[in-house]
Amino acid sequence: MTDSFDALVIGAGQAGPPLAERMSQAGWRVAVIERARVGGTCVNTGCIPTKAMVASAHAAWMVRHAQRWGIRIPGGASVDLAEVLARKDRIAGRSRDSVEKWIGAMPQVELVRGHARFVDPHTVVVGERRLQAERIFLNVGGRPATFGVEGLDQVPFLTNASVMRLDRLPEHLVVVGGSYIGLEFAQMFRRFGAEVTVVQRGAQLVPREDTDVAEALRAMLEAEGITIRLNADCVRAARRIDGDGQPDGVSIDVNCTQGEPSVQGSHLLMATGRRPNTDDLGLDQAGVRMDERGYVQVDDQLRSNVPHIWAMGDCNGRGAFTHTAWNDFEVVAANLFDGANRGIGDRVVTYALYTDPPLARIGLSEREVRASGRPALIGTRPMTRVGRAVEKGEDLGFIKLLVDEASKAIVGASILGVDGDEAVQSLLDVMVAKRPWTEVMNGVRIHPTVSELLPTVLQAAKPLEPAA
Ligand SMILES: Cc1cc2nc3c(=O)[nH]c(=O)nc-3n(C[C@H](O)[C@H](O)[C@H](O)COP(=O)(O)OP(=O)(O)OC[C@H]3O[C@@H](n4cnc5c(N)ncnc54)[C@H](O)[C@@H]3O)c2cc1C
Ligand SMILES: NC(=O)c1ccc[n+]([C@@H]2O[C@H](COP(=O)([O-])OP(=O)(O)OC[C@H]3O[C@@H](n4cnc5c(N)ncnc54)[C@H](O)[C@@H]3O)[C@@H](O)[C@H]2O)c1
Numbered sequence: 001m002t003d004s005f006d007a008l009v010i011g012a013g014q015a016g017p018p019l020a021e022r023m024s025q026a027g028w029r030v031a032v033i034e035r036a037r038v039g040g041t042c043v044n045t046g047c048i049p050t051k052a053m054v055a056s057a058h059a060a061w062m063v064r065h066a067q068r069w070g071i072r073i074p075g076g077a078s079v080d081l082a083e084v085l086a087r088k089d090r091i092a093g094r095s096r097d098s099v100e101k102w103i104g105a106m107p108q109v110e111l112v113r114g115h116a117r118f119v120d121p122h123t124v125v126v127g128e129r130r131l132q133a134e135r136i137f138l139n140v141g142g143r144p145a146t147f148g149v150e151g152l153d154q155v156p157f158l159t160n161a162s163v164m165r166l167d168r169l170p171e172h173l174v175v176v177g178g179s180y181i182g183l184e185f186a187q188m189f190r191r192f193g194a195e196v197t198v199v200q201r202g203a204q205l206v207p208r209e210d211t212d213v214a215e216a217l218r219a220m221l222e223a224e225g226i227t228i229r230l231n232a233d234c235v236r237a238a239r240r241i242d243g244d245g246q247p248d249g250v251s252i253d254v255n256c257t258q259g260e261p262s263v264q265g266s267h268l269l270m271a272t273g274r275r276p277n278t279d280d281l282g283l284d285q286a287g288v289r290m291d292e293r294g295y296v297q298v299d300d301q302l303r304s305n306v307p308h309i310w311a312m313g314d315c316n317g318r319g320a321f322t323h324t325a326w327n328d329f330e331v332v333a334a335n336l337f338d339g340a341n342r343g344i345g346d347r348v349v350t351y352a353l354y355t356d357p358p359l360a361r362i363g364l365s366e367r368e369v370r371a372s373g374r375p376a377l378i379g380t381r382p383m384t385r386v387g388r389a390v391e392k393g394e395d396l397g398f399i400k401l402l403v404d405e406a407s408k409a410i411v412g413a414s415i416l417g418v419d420g421d422e423a424v425q426s427l428l429d430v431m432v433a434k435r436p437w438t439e440v441m442n443g444v445r446i447h448p449t450v451s452e453l454l455p456t457v458l459q460a461a462k463p464l465e466p467a468a
Helices: 016-025 040-044 047-064 081-104 180-192 211-223 322-337 366-372 387-392 420-432 451-459
Strands: 002-010 030-034 109-113 116-120 123-126 129-138 142-144 172-176 195-199 227-229 236-241 247-253 262-265 267-270 274-276 309-311 350-353 359-363 376-382 398-404 410-416
Touching (some): 002 016, 016 030, 016 081, 030 129, 040 081, 047 081, 047 180, 081 109, 172 180, 172 262, 180 195, 195 262, 211 227, 211 398, 211 410, 247 267, 359 420, 366 398, 366 410, 376 451, 398 451, 410 420, 420 451
Parallel strands (some): 002 030, 002 129, 030 109, 129 309, 172 195, 195 227
Antiparallel strands (some): 116 123, 123 129, 142 274, 236 247, 247 262, 350 359, 359 410, 398 410
16 A cells, blocks of 8 residues: 655755645645654754753853953862753754654644655655655755774774763763864863864865864864874774773774874764765665765756655755755745745855854855965954954954955855854855945944954955965
8 A cells, every 4th residue: 555645755854844844835745754853963963962062061161261251160160961961952852842843733744754765766665654756855864974994893983973972971082083073072072071182084174174274273172182183094993902801992093104103092983974864765766866975966956867856955965064954945945836946056155163163164265266266355364353252252263254356256254263153144145145245344333243343354355375
């Protein structure tokens, strides 16, 4: 027996539920299929729990350094990891519950629990059930990619999900992978009191970012007592054995040629990237094409090569953030229901890495501007010259803005600094509007804020000289 629907949505992450709501409002009968917890990565093991824990780590850091602000805390502070995790679970749990209630209240939408797998282009099986529909929307997200480290099958290791369920603070957390996931956890656990070593392949942290940004981040993290091992090209994991011959933590070989050849830790966190959940979806039965890394190949409107199958969110490889997954929903819904002809091609890339202070990014990096060969202007300012940062006592980092010399359009920015994640978005509208900054940045900004300095940095921008 096969159940027929107007649409199947596979995965209840960031894009699936709002799309199901639009379909429901249009009178469609929809099955939303979810094999784990609704809300997906962001709600359960990604943005929401990590940012809740980053907030606890920030509080620990503030208390520990309270004297800087003239505050004395007799007896100091200690971190109650169980309560940190309980707070995180309450926040994520509330968010998950509200997604569940939201889906439950959508007329004609059924939440089907289980793993979906295609058996033909219009039909998926979920347990004993066969579900078919005219249109199918994939929102299956991704999971940690933990391959590429020899010996990993012999040692216990943590991922972004399990590291947030630890029952005690690691003595020494070794983080393999020095990018977005790795650095957020590294700083957080250091601030909770663990010894932390970050092992990063290649010459810099966050390889997609400019070198000056990566170097500033490295200095900032090292100043907090985190050990950073770069150029760790021969990473190999093994169990550490104690004096009595018992397993006791992990030993990570980090480098074939330079420095100490191994790092001994009590816990290992793998933060070496993500892979899409497309390998167990039976996409071959539907004829859906993937690229060599397993991402569903989609056009600008997020249709796969099979015209009645769309892919939204992390699984299409066109964005790796909650806001890009949500924007995928907006594009698909506008085209289906509003007679629009929207695509994702015009999307201005913006995101933040939630170290403290955060690294906020929009548009092109300096490296990308240089590679494009276009004549450009660059304006920079250290956070020590941003009043708001100085008054807050959080003046690490810098602002860097890049402008197309001919059109005066802002083409990119990096703000490593307090409140940078909010300030960078004051550039978003002018970039989306593709207007010269000179036309729209004369508004009077609130003092004291980080963003009040952005017009000042732009006014002082100088030609971007060729790299030395
Ligand atoms: C540690 C961490 C921190 C992050 N922090 C941020 C941040 O601060 N800001 C930000 O913008 N982004 C952040 N991200 C990225 C963000 O979480 C993802 O980009 C976002 O969740 C992607 O949403 P999605 O809808 O594509 O997929 P997901 O949220 O992953 O949802 C996919 C869903 O599909 C389900 N599923 C998969 N296969 C099947 C199947 N065959 N059948 C049924 N169900 C299936 C899964 O169980 C899952 O619930 C973070 C990620 C991590 C890992
Ligand atoms: N604040 C945010 O928005 C946020 C936070 C966390 C994650 N995310 C999303 O999650 C995605 C995945 O993040 P990620 O940091 O896991 O992946 P990533 O692909 O950004 O970085 C993986 C890092 O691991 C390194 N690496 C890979 N193999 C290695 C090895 N064998 N030894 C040593 N180093 C190795 C790489 O050089 C790279 O620096 C990101 O693309 C991002 O979109 C977003």
